[in-house]
Amino acid sequence: MFVFPPRPEPTPRSADIHLMRAQNTATVARLAWERPEGISRADIGRLSGLSASTVSTIVAQFLESGLLLAGQVTTTQVGRPPRILYFNYDHNHVVGVELGAAHVTVALCDLRGEIRWHRSEEWDVAGDPEGAIARIIDGVEAARRRPEARGRTLPIGLALPCPLDDRNPDQLSPRLFPAWMGVRLAERLHAHFGLRVIADNDANCGAMAEAWAGVGRDGADLVYIKVATGVGAGIIVEQLPFRGADGIAGEVGHTCIDMNGRRCRCGLQGCLEAEIGSSALVDRVREALAAGRPSMLAGVEPLSELEIANAAVAGDEVAREIVSDAGVALGVAVANLLNIINPTKVVIGGRLARAGEVLLAPLRATARARAMWTSLERADIRLSELGPAIIARGAAFHVIRGALIYLDMFDEGTVPVR
Numbered sequence: 001m002f003v004f005p006p007r008p009e010p011t012p013r014s015a016d017i018h019l020m021r022a023q024n025t026a027t028v029a030r031l032a033w034e035r036p037e038g039i040s041r042a043d044i045g046r047l048s049g050l051s052a053s054t055v056s057t058i059v060a061q062f063l064e065s066g067l068l069l070a071g072q073v074t075t076t077q078v079g080r081p082p083r084i085l086y087f088n089y090d091h092n093h094v095v096g097v098e099l100g101a102a103h104v105t106v107a108l109c110d111l112r113g114e115i116r117w118h119r120s121e122e123w124d125v126a127g128d129p130e131g132a133i134a135r136i137i138d139g140v141e142a143a144r145r146r147p148e149a150r151g152r153t154l155p156i157g158l159a160l161p162c163p164l165d166d167r168n169p170d171q172l173s174p175r176l177f178p179a180w181m182g183v184r185l186a187e188r189l190h191a192h193f194g195l196r197v198i199a200d201n202d203a204n205c206g207a208m209a210e211a212w213a214g215v216g217r218d219g220a221d222l223v224y225i226k227v228a229t230g231v232g233a234g235i236i237v238e239q240l241p242f243r244g245a246d247g248i249a250g251e252v253g254h255t256c257i258d259m260n261g262r263r264c265r266c267g268l269q270g271c272l273e274a275e276i277g278s279s280a281l282v283d284r285v286r287e288a289l290a291a292g293r294p295s296m297l298a299g300v301e302p303l304s305e306l307e308i309a310n311a312a313v314a315g316d317e318v319a320r321e322i323v324s325d326a327g328v329a330l331g332v333a334v335a336n337l338l339n340i341i342n343p344t345k346v347v348i349g350g351r352l353a354r355a356g357e358v359l360l361a362p363l364r365a366t367a368r369a370r371a372m373w374t375s376l377e378r379a380d381i382r383l384s385e386l387g388p389a390i391i392a393r394g395a396a397f398h399v400i401r402g403a404l405i406y407l408d409m410f411d412e413g414t415v416p417v418r
């Protein structure tokens with residue numbers, strides 16, 4: 001994850017007391033945020049271990065700022081009935097942006113991370129950085145102008161279609177996106193909006209969305225695999241993304257599936273992505289058409305994994321065969337992930353996942369045949385159900401999580417909507 005501009009460190013002299021106060025305040029905010037049904041001051045005290053007077057002071061601040069709302073007095077208990085407090089999920093709004101290789105998606109979310117509005121546009125992001133940045137700016141402005149946008153805008157959440165390089169985080173991978181060489185995206189967005197930008201890899205954002213709003217809500221360790229133009233995975237361990245030393249963890253698309261396979265755009269040989277990424281699938285369709293096989297994909301332009309997935313669902317034999325083979329390859333990768341990480345949930349998302357069972361059935365069968373039974377036993381392999389804006393939503397979750405830790409983020413948005 002990359003935050004631009006970085007947050008200032010607390011000054012050493014006041015650090016301890018400042019940090020403790022900030023942690024207490026954030027704890028109260030988080031307890032209320034986690035309970036849409038409401039929470040009493042007494043329960044906040046019991047769950048946090050904070051004294052009644054500390055809870056009372058913090059709650060008073062939040063009621064004043066409007067982050068908490070006081071609800072009805074409950075009458076179910078003996079003695080002085082507690083007033084229930086509710087987190088005000090409409091106090092601010094968050095805009096999450098997904099930058100794909102060929103699209104820009106913008107989602108306006110409330111503080112629960114529920115999508116209130118979203119827009120997705122096809123765009124040659126890989127080949128046209130300036131056009132893509134213009135689409136992002138236009139989308140974020142459109143989101144902030146929506147009637148659903150309440151309060152100030154929190155930092156912008158940004159999902160990027162490549163791993164973030166710790167040494168040069170504000171830049172898309174020059175190897176995978178050569179046209180973006182030298183383009184500092186977060187800096188550009190910050191300069192335009194005056195908002196902090198919190199960026200992460202797209203699969204990590206998808207995994208965050210699944211952890212916070214999808215199959216991982218029960219706290220399960222999970223892997224989210226995005227199968228689209230490229231293939232990547234986000235790994236959630238104890239409700240947070242596992243990144244590894246250099247942020248590369250989860251790059252399942254660039255693990256070797258065929259020692260003698262095709263050369264991948266990353267420079268390695270036999271990568272999963274070189275077998276089932278968009279361009280590999282499109283090549284296979286073209287080969288089938290050139291061999292004279294009938295298919296509804298003949299003449300379809302532009303052709304991507306999305307059209308192939310849709311044709312597979314519609315029963316096209318060529319598309320079904322290609323998607324099914326992709327499912328087998330993905331099943332091998334999932335089996336390896338099960339043995340290495342042992343998650344209880346594996347969620348398949350991205351545009352190829354729209355092929356549904358055509359992809360999932362061979363994937364499950366292969367994973368079953370190749371994973372150790374102990375890692376397979378409890379593993380639930382399924383399709384994502386969070387919809388097409390899941391990645392942008394996950395980017396928004398990063399921001400909400402940050403805001404619940406650094407509460408001053410709720411007051412950051414300074415530049416009015418143009």
Ligand SMILES: [Zn+2]
Nearest residue numbers: 254264266271
């Ligand atoms: Zn590769």
